Amino acid sequence: MERAQRAAALAARHENLAATTDNDTLRSFHAAIAATHRRIEERHTVTATLHQTYADRLALCDKADQSSRSCAIPSFMASVATALGSTGAAVTLVGETPEASVFATSDTTAGAAQDLEYTYGEGPGRDAVRFGLTMAGHGQALCRRWPNYGPAIAELGVRSVAATPLLVVDRPIGALTVFDSSTEAPTELSGLERLADALADTLLMDSAIPESMVLYGQVDVRPTVHQAVGMVAEQNGCGASDALALIRAHAFSTDMPVTAVAEDVVARRVRLG
Incomplete structure (x- = not known):
């Protein structure tokens, strides 16, 4: 303090x-x-x-x-979810495109929801980064706004989502997203925006924090996906965005996570194109 x-x-x-x-x-x-x-x-x-x-x-x-009861190391993002009164939370950081991203999540449901957004190429986090605005939806509005992502996260038990951009000098560098099982309107949005502002300024962009310890080192950089994109691009003589589209299409048609398809590509169990 x-x-x-x-x-x-x-x-x-x-x-x-x-x-x-x-x-x-x-x-x-x-x-x-x-x-x-x-x-x-x-x-x-x-x-x-x-x-x-x-x-x-x-x-x-x-x-x-110490009392001989096993305990998994808690997720920092679970503390973020608790602070916002939500059941789950995720942070996504993007590069020049939303595909070049790293993320951290509070739990397996939040992680699965992030994978779905990555697979379908649509969702609140992506729109928050794209438009630089807070995005929210609940109940049937999720399916109307995001016709692929909405029904898919409903199967995870998520009924309400909200995402706000992480801004540095008014430029989106990522998004903070919260998930709830309630069909009521998303969490109080001004609180979400204030917390995102704090994360962007004092945690993610603080030069005093080593890169390996950003969000306590609890981030996933999807290295297998990036490797798979490179392999598919070389095999088909196409650009990275087209290669990722092929991976996503295969994931969608086989009902597999993008990361699982990427693992098959890298292991040469499947060839796309």
Whole structure:
């Protein structure tokens, strides 16, 4: 919380200066600086709360191990889901295209939902990145908005989703998505957006955090998919986007995850094209 406290002190200082000056230009200047530090304070407060929640989960797991009860290492994204009052959560980071992505999820259902979005090339996370806006849907609206993805996640028991972009200097670098089994409207969206802002600024883009420890190292880079795309592209003399489309088409027609098809391609159990 030390960073949040420093930002709060700076904000209070500029708020006081804005309130006591008779100069309109200086008042606007100090008010703007104060608002910036209040945003920074909120980001660090949210981040500190997430870290503490995750630390508490690790401590409980450690106690279970010491008492001879096995305990799987908890997912950091499960703490994110808890903070948002959702049953599951996922973060996706993208490169120049949504296909060049890494992701982290809270549980197997969230992971399966992310695989479906990757397989079908549609869904809330992709749209959040594409349009730079928060996307949400629940119940039958999921199927109307995403005709392939919607019915597929319903089979996982997911009835409500919301995704918001992770923004760095107003440029989407990924998305934070939450999943719920309730058919009610998605989680309170302003809270989702505030948490995404904190993740983008203080966890994902903090140069003090080694790359290997971003999100506590709990990320999947889909290396097999990238390798399979290269092999299919070479075999068919096509570009990477067309190669990925072939892999997706095969996954769709065989009702397999994209990652499973990629493994078959790399193992040369299947040839596409």
